[in-house]
Every structure is written in structure tokens, then in C-alpha cells.
Amino acid sequence: MAEGYAKKILPANKFKIESAGVETHGLNPMAVKVMAEDGVDISKQYSKLIDLQYFNMADVIITLCGDARDKCPMIPAQTKSIHWSLLDPAQATGTFEERLEGFRNIRDEIKKLITELI
Template sequence: MKVLILCTGNSCRSQMAHGFLQSFDKDLQVFSAGTEASGKLNAKAVQVMSEIGIDISGHTSDSVSKYLDEKWDFVITVCGGANESCPAFVGNVKNRVHIGFDDPSHAVGTDEFIMSEFHRVRDEIKEQFYQYYLENMKGK
């Protein structure tokens, strides 16, 4: 089963979701991409995932154009707030899904508050992606 997780910058939320989904099932082929890929991962996203034993430091931030000619079982968008528009994926897809999250990289305030936002969003991604995996992907 092939899954593409799509966002705008492909540096934070989509990378965390990619890490979680792969940790749930090693047999899934999971990729992530962005419509305006930053080319690098958000260091705080890498840190909060590492804290729970998931290493995403080797992931790459790729443009969605890299994946347009492939067939996908699932394309999942993870954009969140009202100021963000989710990218549309025009490739060959069986299931298009949106599971939105706030972007913790936009958090402002103290270092403690910013990190708490990364932890909150990480935990939300884990919970919602695990539920989606159990209901729609496991054993299929």
C-alpha cells in the first residue's frame, strides 16, 4: 500500500505524520511531499519525534512534482488553519483524505510555549493517524 502525505512546506507536520504512519506498519510505503517544499526538515519536529523514539532526521523535504506520475492508495493532506489552503493532488489516487493540524512552526512566544505546541501537534498527529490507520489501512 502506497501513501503520500502532502502539505505545503513538507518540513514539519507531514514529516511527523510520515514517521508515525511508517512506525505503525513497516510494510506501508510512506512518502511525504510539499507544494512549496522547504528542502529541509524543521529541527523542532525532528527533536519531538526523537523524544518518542521515531527518527525522521533522514527524511527529505521533496516537491510534490516528484510523485505526480505515480499511483497512490492514499493521499492525505495535513494542512490546518484558516490561513492555509490545502494543496490539491491531481495524480492517480484511490483515496483522497484530509486530516488537518495546526502548524507548530508558526507558534510565537517563549521557547517553552513553542515546544509545547510542537508536542501538542505531534501527539494529535499520532492519535488521529493511528485511528485512521486502524480503520482504513490495517490488514487491507
């Protein structure tokens, strides 16, 4: 979701957006659904592992969710690091609609945080 909003909101001539993690899990259909509700198509995105070469050359690294910061490789000293301590919506429990609402809440928070980067 963060990659989708970053690519939509941040100026492409100033930002190169890459998204990756320490594990791959596939694209969550609930994430695709709630992003489509807000006009952002992430259906072609996919889960990928961190490219250490790119990681080590990045100007800014943003980690999401509780343990991402702990599991992330050592961030280079010259790189600005931002951590957004968000709940992982994929861990939500309850009915389908309750889990979907969890995705919507995190989607909205991510959109707000990315907009604040400008």
C-alpha cells in the same frame, strides 16, 4: 512527523509511505526534537516536492494543515482522500518552550490519527 509515525506504526508490508508537499522548507529542528522525545528518529527525512507520477497512482492521500488541501494537485477520482486540519506547528509563536509545546501537541495528534488508520 506524519511520515515518521506512519513508517513506525503502519505495517510495512501493507503500506508504502511517502511524504511530500507543494513547497520545500527543510526539516524543522523542533520537529526532530519532539519526535526523538517519543522514540522516532526523523533526522534523516527531508522536505520534498510531490512526485506527480507517484501521487496519481496512490491509493490514499492524506493532506495536513489548513491550506494543504487547497494547494494540493487534483486528487484522482479513484484515490481516497483524507484531510487532517491541523495547525502548522512551524507557525507557532511565543517562547522557545511555548513553540516546542505546540510541536508536541501536533505530534501527539498526528500519532493518534495515524494509529486510528489501522
